[in-house]
Amino acid sequence: MRKNITWVLWLLPVAFLVVFYLQPLAAIFMRVGNQIVAEGIGSFSFSRIVETLIFTLYQASLSTILTLILGLPAAYIFARFNFPGKKLLRTLSTIPFILPTVVVAASLNTLLGPRGWANIFLMNVFGLENPPIVFVNSLGAILTAHVFYNVSVIIRLVGTAWSQMDARLSQAARVLGASSRKAFFEVTLPLLSPVILSATLLVFLFDFTSFGVVLLLGGPQNVTLEVEIYTQAMYLLNLPMAGVLSLVQLLMTLGITVLYTQAGRREIPLAPRVNEEGMHKAKNWKEKLIIGIVSISLVIMLVLPLISLGMRSITRMEANRGQREDVRTGITFEYYQQLFVNQRQSIFYVPPITAIRNSLYYGIITVIISITLGSLAAFALNKPGRFNQWMDAVFMLPMGTSAVTLGLGFILVFNKPPIDLRTFPILLPIAHSLVAIPFVVRTIKPVIATIPANLKQAASVLGASPLKVVREVDIPIIAKALSVSAIFSFTISMGEFGATSFLARPEMPTIPVAIFRYLSQPGASNYGQAMAMATILMIVCALSVLMMEWLDSNAFLRK
Amino acid sequence: MLEVRSITKSFEGQPLLKGISFDVHEGETVCLLGASGSGKSTLLRIIAGIETPESGEIIWDGEDFTQVPVHKRGFGLMFQDYALFPHKNVYENVAFGLKMQGMDSNQIKQRVREVLELVNLEDFASRRVTELSGGEQQRIAFARALAPRPKLIMFDEPLGALDRALREQLLEELRSLLHKASIPAIYVTHDQEEAFAIGTEIMLTHGGVIVQRGKPEEVFEHPTTPWVARFLGQANLVKGKILSLTPLRIATIMGEISVSQKQSMNMRVGDQLSVMIPSKAISSSEGSVNSMTGVIEDVLFKGEFYTITVNFHGERLQYNQTECLKIGDSVIITIDPAKIICLENDEKQ
Numbered sequence: 001m002r003k004n005i006t007w008v009l010w011l012l013p014v015a016f017l018v019v020f021y022l023q024p025l026a027a028i029f030m031r032v033g034n035q036i037v038a039e040g041i042g043s044f045s046f047s048r049i050v051e052t053l054i055f056t057l058y059q060a061s062l063s064t065i066l067t068l069i070l071g072l073p074a075a076y077i078f079a080r081f082n083f084p085g086k087k088l089l090r091t092l093s094t095i096p097f098i099l100p101t102v103v104v105a106a107s108l109n110t111l112l113g114p115r116g117w118a119n120i121f122l123m124n125v126f127g128l129e130n131p132p133i134v135f136v137n138s139l140g141a142i143l144t145a146h147v148f149y150n151v152s153v154i155i156r157l158v159g160t161a162w163s164q165m166d167a168r169l170s171q172a173a174r175v176l177g178a179s180s181r182k183a184f185f186e187v188t189l190p191l192l193s194p195v196i197l198s199a200t201l202l203v204f205l206f207d208f209t210s211f212g213v214v215l216l217l218g219g220p221q222n223v224t225l226e227v228e229i230y231t232q233a234m235y236l237l238n239l240p241m242a243g244v245l246s247l248v249q250l251l252m253t254l255g256i257t258v259l260y261t262q263a264g265r266r267e268i269p270l271a272p273r274v275n276e277e278g279m280h281k282a283k284n285w286k287e288k289l290i291i292g293i294v295s296i297s298l299v300i301m302l303v304l305p306l307i308s309l310g311m312r313s314i315t316r317m318e319a320n321r322g323q324r325e326d327v328r329t330g331i332t333f334e335y336y337q338q339l340f341v342n343q344r345q346s347i348f349y350v351p352p353i354t355a356i357r358n359s360l361y362y363g364i365i366t367v368i369i370s371i372t373l374g375s376l377a378a379f380a381l382n383k384p385g386r387f388n389q390w391m392d393a394v395f396m397l398p399m400g401t402s403a404v405t406l407g408l409g410f411i412l413v414f415n416k417p418p419i420d421l422r423t424f425p426i427l428l429p430i431a432h433s434l435v436a437i438p439f440v441v442r443t444i445k446p447v448i449a450t451i452p453a454n455l456k457q458a459a460s461v462l463g464a465s466p467l468k469v470v471r472e473v474d475i476p477i478i479a480k481a482l483s484v485s486a487i488f489s490f491t492i493s494m495g496e497f498g499a500t501s502f503l504a505r506p507e508m509p510t511i512p513v514a515i516f517r518y519l520s521q522p523g524a525s526n527y528g529q530a531m532a533m534a535t536i537l538m539i540v541c542a543l544s545v546l547m548m549e550w551l552d553s554n555a556f557l558r559k
Numbered sequence: 560m561l562e563v564r565s566i567t568k569s570f571e572g573q574p575l576l577k578g579i580s581f582d583v584h585e586g587e588t589v590c591l592l593g594a595s596g597s598g599k600s601t602l603l604r605i606i607a608g609i610e611t612p613e614s615g616e617i618i619w620d621g622e623d624f625t626q627v628p629v630h631k632r633g634f635g636l637m638f639q640d641y642a643l644f645p646h647k648n649v650y651e652n653v654a655f656g657l658k659m660q661g662m663d664s665n666q667i668k669q670r671v672r673e674v675l676e677l678v679n680l681e682d683f684a685s686r687r688v689t690e691l692s693g694g695e696q697q698r699i700a701f702a703r704a705l706a707p708r709p710k711l712i713m714f715d716e717p718l719g720a721l722d723r724a725l726r727e728q729l730l731e732e733l734r735s736l737l738h739k740a741s742i743p744a745i746y747v748t749h750d751q752e753e754a755f756a757i758g759t760e761i762m763l764t765h766g767g768v769i770v771q772r773g774k775p776e777e778v779f780e781h782p783t784t785p786w787v788a789r790f791l792g793q794a795n796l797v798k799g800k801i802l803s804l805t806p807l808r809i810a811t812i813m814g815e816i817s818v819s820q821k822q823s824m825n826m827r828v829g830d831q832l833s834v835m836i837p838s839k840a841i842s843s844s845e846g847s848v849n850s851m852t853g854v855i856e857d858v859l860f861k862g863e864f865y866t867i868t869v870n871f872h873g874e875r876l877q878y879n880q881t882e883c884l885k886i887g888d889s890v891i892i893t894i895d896p897a898k899i900i901c902l903e904n905d906e907k908q
Contacts (some may be wrong), residue, residue, distance in 0.1 A: 169645075171604075175609070175630070176703070176707060178659050182630075182659065559634055
């Protein structure tokens with residue numbers, strides 16, 4: 001009887017996963033296999049694959065190292081000190097978690113790009129003709145964006161473990177005669193190294209699979225696997241080559257994910273006796289200096305690009321159009337007003353406000369799909385059994401699969417008769433749901449697990465039917481987790497770019513797609529409109545983050 | 560040996576230690592006894608050097624240790640919940656302090672074997688500390704603290720996390736181990752039975768000061784304040800007012816009480832005070848003085864005896880006897896005037 005209920009719960013999520021996740025992946029395999037059978041393995045340009053793979057590994061390694069250099073000191077000050085502004089800084093550090101790549105790319109562009117504040121400032125001060133900082137289309141831009149994104153991962157994972165590490169362990173070492181340096185290397189570091197390792201692997205995974213920032217900021221000479229898949233599929237229409245690259249990508253991410261899981265197993269559980277026991281205020285100038293430097297660099301890194309974006313979206317700056325005599329500068333809201341207008345020179349057939357409407361529409365459908373399937377899976381996973389242990393892993397798989405690979409698979413499966421992508425816009429929210437469902441499951445499942453069995457038994461004994469038990473006991477308890485998941489799914493959908501860039505129909509763009517098109521079209525007005533849209537997206541995401549943090553301070557990177 | 564001089568420390572703006580001074584001599588085990596949150600652990604951490612006092616000094620053999628960093632003091636501290644290094648095995652945990660001293664590995668091996676034998680865990684060297692039971696962890700923590708031959712060993716509620724039966728067994732072991740090791744020790748606890756069992760000296764802390772210090776029997780039988788009396792489990796404290804000094808007679812709700820024992824406190828007629836009536840001063844029989852009639856409110860079976868609670872016009876007394884009585888009956892009891900102790904009221908009351 002019980003078992004039957006579990007099967008019913010599994011039905012929809014499993015069907016969804018088979019049709020929309022496994023089928024597209026299988027299609028990629030098939031396509032590559034067919035090509036090999038038809039034209040032989042030599043038909044792929046291996047030098048191109050190896051070259052791209054090496055660059056991908058290279059930029060990911062560099063990004064990870066830079067992230068650690070800034071992230072570890074930050075994790076330390078978060079774990080061991082109370083200082084003014086800590087709470088604000090902590091909240092700020094969550095923003096990158098769901099800030100869409102197009103927004104980050106646009107923000108960095110307004111700060112360091114050829115028409116960015118830094119260059120304008122330097123040109124004005126030193127009277128230069130050309131922008132002195134070359135940022136866009138450089139490796140430096142990719143690295144900056146990756147550090148921006150992932151410092152928060154280090155702060156959250158390592159910082160949390162560090163703060164939960166019993167301060168008395170290193171005190172015990174001190175009492176036993178260890179200097180503070182020795183205590184760090186003998187006790188603190190060995191205890192933290194597993195979590196540092198797994199955080200490093202996670203950051204590496206993110207850097208390895210990053211798509212949007214590399215496409216938007218890296219330029220034609222800095223091409224990663226993801227960008228190459230996109231280029232091969234969408235511009236060169238070489239689907240088999242895109243497929244091979246996807247398989248390489250899949251193999252690599254699978255490998256990193258396995259390592260990450262292994263590292264997670266080695267972690268030593270650290271339990272604080274009292275919350276914040278190891279926290280204290282800075283005692284001497286050395287500690288104050290470290291806190292000062294780290295927190296100021298964090299603020300500069302996290303906030304400056306975002307402020308710069310907001311400012312740029314309301315600043316008129318038309319000097320670069322070649323009409324030097326007609327320079328108009330100042331505060332303006334015309335970029336926002338133009339969002340409602342379908343400009344003739346625009347490549348859109350519709351006013352940009354339509355992109356916003358589309359995104360909202362896709363977002364709502366994503367929330368409905370991912371919450372429904374995610375909760376079903378979460379309930380099903382909470383029943384014991386060997387099958388469920390497997391399913392637990394299977395449902396995390398989409399997390400380790402890049403969105404670009406998903407997008408490619410979707411095109412291979414669905415972009416042919418009888419289903420034409422153009423007549424089937426629901427594919428977009430489905431792809432977004434695949435990205436969101438693992439998070440939804442991870443958020444809801446532990447909450448369901450905390451519901452004591454006797455609570456439900458009590459309700460049953462009092463006469464509630466199984467369905468009523470769910471309504472009266474389960475749902476009210478998981479309401480908070482449901483809200484967090486809904487906001488998260490919505491925000492994912494609003495900002496998703498990887499799969500969207502494959503699947504969005506030209507006349508039905510989403511916000512990120514519209515921003516991308518604007519950015520690739522020269523012209524100050526287009527630029528301003530792109531910034532206005534990016535600002536709107538940024539504000540929506542920032543509000544979502546704040547709401548999620550407010551609902552559940554552990555919403556991000558739950559272990 | 561150890562001299563603690565007027566240590567003060569505050570916590571979140573509130574004074575926690577208000578000038579604590581005491582000495583610990585060779586062969587002494589001083590028990591710091593006080594309620595949770597009274598700053599006992601903080602005091603230990605200050606002596607160890609983990610925390611710094613706002614004022615005051617820590618002196619060892621005449622040398623000022625206040626500025627000496629923690630790792631150069633050579634004191635041992637056993638933490639509550641033990642703080643064993645989870646990434647090191649038993650051997651590595653016990654050897655840690657010796658390694659820090661720069662001892663060569665053969666000597667370390669020998670010393671570790673020695674202390675593991677002392678705590679009867681000589682076969683545990685290669686075990687992971689996370690696999691140990693609570694009692695085993697406790698003994699390893701003791702071995703680890705003891706291995707580097709500290710000048711002074713301190714215990715921060717070392718039995719707090721264990722269940723009752725295990726506590727009693729380990730208390731017994733710890734007592735004999737401390738005796739064997741003959742190192743001066745400071746032992747912090749909130750449990751008076753533990754303190755009585757282990758301490759050669761008891762020191763009661765309350766409100767940031769040391770309220771009383773003495774041998775266990777001394778502080779139990781002659782507490783100096785009503786707080787100490789209550790904390791040590793003296794149940795019968797009765798408010799009263801002095802009627803006359805010679806003979807000493809005190810008015811209480813229960814009636815007039817005569818006291819024949821000479822009292823140490825200064826007294827005047829009309830003073831308010833607390834009267835401590837030890838359980839063993841009470842007997843259920845009629846005598847010539849201090850006899851009164853009350854109603855039996857509760858009879859509690861305690862194994863070898865019954866604890867009887869008697870109500871006298873709203874004031875309750877408890878005493879023990881081997882004979883069972885019936886709840887609701889009247890009973891006449893007599894209080895031995897020689898065993899009554901008069902205490903000044905606590906300031907706050």
